[in-house]
Amino acid sequence: MKRLLIPLAAASLSAAALTLPANAAPSWVTDPLAPKPAEAYSNAYFWLDANGAALRKATQYHWDAKQVSKIVSTGSKTPDDGKPGMTAPTTVAAAPKSGNVNLPKTIGKVFFLDSAGNYRWCSATSIQSRHRNLVATAGHCVYENGKDVFSKWVFVPGYYQGRAPWGVYAGAYAFTTYDLDTYDDYDGDFAFVAVHNGFTLSPEKAVPKADFDKWAGDKWAKDVPIDADEYKKCVDLHGGETADCWAKLSTITDVVGPAYLGPKKRAFKEVSKEEFDKASKGEGNGTQASDRTVVDNLTKPEYDAYKGLGYRKIDDKGNFTVTHYFLQYWVKETAKTDYFKTVFYIGIAKDSGPLGDAVGGQGVSWNQPMGQKVTAFGYPGDPHPDGDKPYTGVTPKWCSGKTGTKTYQVNTFKVETHQVLKCSMTGGADGGPWLLKYDNNKRTGYVNGVTSMFHDQDGNGRVDFISSAYFDGETADVYNKANYAETGKIVGPNGEMLK
Known part of the structure; x- marks a missing residue:
């Protein structure tokens, strides 16, 4: 517990004007998280203070694990939504190994407070962007009930056993689909968040x-x-x-x-x-x-x-x-x-630079054929519906396999076109990336989805499938808008907060 005698001064960072033509149907929305340096500093410091005590107290954000739903095939194949597209990933130094799959340095956890004040986390990844400052995660890990954004939202890349090896990156602006924001429609359950430069703390x-x-x-x-x-x-x-x-x-x-x-x-x-x-x-x-x-x-x-x-x-x-x-x-x-x-x-804080400079960024893809191999990463922590708890949420896990060749629906979440992957990861892996064409040596691929929901398809009390929004032209539109969000340093060369 620290006693703050005076409030931190507030100042603003610039962001590109993101406007929608008056005659265009809305497909994306953007909301501020903490665009000003003072608030961004406060949010990141909240999680770093006392040697990361708040990070260790956080629990995975989830709904009741016993309410895991089944998925129903729509019989539809790959949605026809335009030409396939990709942006190439960037690479940095190697990351720790796990089994026979090398963990990408880009993955980590997002931390935030929900409306009840509970400390929560989801999974996420750094992605390639114009300003090297974007995070991809599930929309429900940024927007509560598809409406208000969570408070004190930060990304911790490389999170491992309570440590933040590359610092904390405070969210500045969030971008998601109009349908998720307006209707809580999980067909658009993804978000791209522009983050400020990260920072670490020195001893007091x-x-x-x-x-x-x-x-x-x-x-x-x-x-x-x-x-x-x-x-x-x-x-x-x-x-x-x-x-x-x-x-x-x-x-x-x-x-x-x-x-x-x-x-x-x-x-x-x-x-x-x-x-x-x-x-x-x-x-x-x-x-x-x-x-x-x-x-x-x-x-x-x-x-x-x-x-x-x-x-x-x-x-x-x-x-x-x-x-x-x-x-x-x-x-x-x-x-x-x-x-x-x-x-x-x-x-005294130390600037960690742009996110992409510190850990690189995965590529992004959309309108890709279904039935391709993907590798999904995340930090599962929930028990299975039957109560068995094989995961701690402390370390990242992965699943690999081909996605389904047809889309699926979940009526309770307005889902009509989710893609699915056979996988036993549980809640806490929400927001983790599905990487297409994953290169195990370079540790890079193309984000072709993010974990949205968990399903017990055979009814045996175990999660056996995870699902994601299908990344289509609307995803590309949201991603392209997020690309224009500018952020920067929030601490100067001497550790002082910038104005």
């Missing part, structure tokens, strides 16, 4: 108050208990009481006015927001409101369990906060107090 650094005040990045203060002698030295060093050293009252005793001629000291007592507001209006009992307010950022469980005097609030960025208010009193020198020294810290 204690600095003088002057450097703390000038720092434009993340900063916080910790109140360290000291004894009366240390307190007196601190006061003498600064020529009086400062924000660096202060006395805290547990009970109000020996209150005097500022004009009292005897030995006296200034002390603070935490009060409720209501009492603080009264004192600010001159209604307090011989006190005055100080400028000492402290904001604590909490986890959701800490927020829910909090019973203190502080004022709880979920801020506009989705942070769970408690604001503490202190009133200032003049008391006799002999009044019992606890003494504290405030140590000021700054958080």
Whole structure:
């Protein structure tokens, strides 16, 4: 838990104007996730703080595993939606090996908060794009119920056993199909997300108050208990009481006015927001409101369990906060107090560069013939419907085989043209890429789908098929629009937040 004394300043990044001709039928939509550096920094920092504690607390986003549905063949073959198309992948250095399939460096997890404040994750991959900044995943891993985007959305490429080896990339803009956004139609259950440059965090650094005040990045203060002698030295060093050293009252005793001629000291007592507001209006009992307010950022469980005097609030960025208010009193020198020294810290971030530069990007394909071999990757974590749980969600897994030669439907999700793959991966693999023409040496291929749904086709309580939206001309249209979204650095060369 860190105490943020001041909010981060906000600034904006540019994005290409993405407009639809007035006479054209809508096929795509775009929504902002965190286009401004301050919010993007806050989102990424939320997951990196405390050595990635929030990353480890997250659970896979899913519906009830017992509600796994069956798929019904429509009898239709490859949809006729125009000419086939592809964009070539880019490659970088090799990634870890797993069995006889080499894992691509591009895959990872997306993390976000759902509307209930739960920490969630899905699978995803980096893909080739004009600005080397796009992530492909399932639409339901970006849009909740096909409507509002999730908060604190980030991508962690190469996620492996709780580690983020190439940093965290905060989402800036999301792109998906009009039908998913408007009708929650899973025939369009995919999304492309433009992300900011990634960053990693260095260990915290204690600095003088002057450097703390000038720092434009993340900063916080910790109140360290000291004894009366240390307190007196601190006061003498600064020529009086400062924000660096202060006395805290547990009970109000020996209150005097500022004009009292005897030995006296200034002390603070935490009060409720209501009492603080009264004192600010001159209604307090011989006190005055100080400028000492402290904001604590909490986890959701800490927020829910909090019973203190502080004022709880979920801020506009989705942070769970408690604001503490202190009133200032003049008391006799002999009044019992606890003494504290405030140590000021700054958080130094390091820019990881564009996503595509760090891990490369898979190609993208559309309008491809069905019945071709694909390799699907993801981080399965859900149990099977029968309760067996063979996957942990901590490490990536894969399936390989030919997709079905016909399309399938799932009425409860408005699905009419899903492609299918025989595979036993469970929930948590949602959003993972289906790579056509996967080159095991280069670790690249062409994203020809992303895992959308899981199916128990033979009714034995085990997932045996996964399905994906068929990537067609509409997919190409959404992808081409996402290609124009510009993002950039959110931290500078010294680790400061850019404006």
